[in-house]
Amino acid sequence: MDKKKKEVPCPICDKTGVPVETLTVEQMVKEELVDKVSVDDHWLCMSEECEVSYYTGSGTKFNKEDIKVPLWFKKDADPKYACYCNNITEEQVIDAVANKGLGNMRDIIVSINGKARIRCKTNNPTGKRCTKVFSEAIKKGMDIKNKGERI
Numbered sequence: 001m002d003k004k005k006k007e008v009p010c011p012i013c014d015k016t017g018v019p020v021e022t023l024t025v026e027q028m029v030k031e032e033l034v035d036k037v038s039v040d041d042h043w044l045c046m047s048e049e050c051e052v053s054y055y056t057g058s059g060t061k062f063n064k065e066d067i068k069v070p071l072w073f074k075k076d077a078d079p080k081y082a083c084y085c086n087n088i089t090e091e092q093v094i095d096a097v098a099n100k101g102l103g104n105m106r107d108i109i110v111s112i113n114g115k116a117r118i119r120c121k122t123n124n125p126t127g128k129r130c131t132k133v134f135s136e137a138i139k140k141g142m143d144i145k146n147k148g149e150r151i
């Protein structure tokens with residue numbers, strides 16, 4: 001039962017989140033709360049309905065309002081970012097795919113921002129690459145485009 005990293009459930013919804021590096025948490029929480037970030041392992045609660053963002057096993061807990069950006073997987077996320085490094089929303093990706101015929105992450109980012117930056121470690125709330133969420137948005141755009149062509 002003992003794994004390398006002990007799983008810690010969210011103090012509110014009791015579901016186990018994903019581990020996130022302290023560096024990422026420090027970048028994400030609002031300035032006035034940075035001092036509350038401890039050296040303990042941090043977890044990000046992935047429950048759509050739960051108010052919690054980061055938490056630790058030692059009682060530290062941040063709500064989704066305590067961080068600088070909306071978490072895309074929480075309900076009512078506004079805007080819903082597909083790429084946190086370039087501030088691109090799911091809506092913009094869907095538009096680029098469905099209406100401008102783009103289908104590649106880099107092309108979409110460049111078409112919107114002029115250049116592509118990769119800063120997932122400090123800009124994405126998970127500290128991981130934005131690629132997965134971005135791909136899902138591309139897929140949604142493709143679905144809309146394909147349906148449109150069939151009419």
Ligand SMILES: [Zn+2]
Nearest residue numbers: 010013045050
């Ligand atoms: Zn939770």
